[in-house]
Amino acid sequence: MYGNGKPYGKAEFDKLLRNYSAVTDVPCISFADELIQAYPKAKVVLTTRDPAKWIVSFESLILKIAESDEYKWVRAVGCIDTEFLGPYLDWINMFLRYWTNGDWQNREKLIQAMLDEGLAELIFSLEFEQGSGSDRKNHSFALTH
Structure with missing residues (x-):
């Protein structure tokens, strides 16, 4: 990490994934x-989105939860669990x-973190674009072997 x-x-x-044959996203x-280096013959589906x-x-989902009072309470309970x-x-x-160098509430840094074009260059993939138009992409990753 890092x-x-x-x-x-x-x-x-192989040890980490045990019997799983696919991984996805985060x-x-x-x-x-x-x-990709460990499983060079794996099938990769790369989704792109504006x-x-x-x-x-x-x-509407992740940040709404992370910034809520309920999350703060759950976070306190999480220290026990x-x-x-x-x-x-x-x-x-x-x-x-x-992903944001410690500034996860900065929306521009979040967007930039999702715009990593390097992944598409590593693989031959089936690419699925959600919507159309933008030449700037963020990626969701799925790999199956």
Whole structure:
């Protein structure tokens, strides 16, 4: 994570994923390049979406929850729950901070984090565009082997 440590290879992913034959979206998009290298024959579906529409959707779900009073209460309870809720909330916060250099409430940084064009260059993919028109894309990632 954060570019530190040895990247995962096929052996590590096989152990992590066990009997799963597909992965999708978060957190996989954060280490998509390692997954693609580990499973070069995997089928990849890359969806693209207009960034302006994506941020509206993201705000209405993820940010609405993250900025709510209820979330603050759940977050406090999450500190007690060390098996599911606490680690899950930590994981969401970690990725939001990572993608935006710690400024996850900055909408422009969120959009820029989703505009990474490098992934499309790594793969031959079936690309699905939601809507039409924009040449700037954000990506959702799915890999199956």
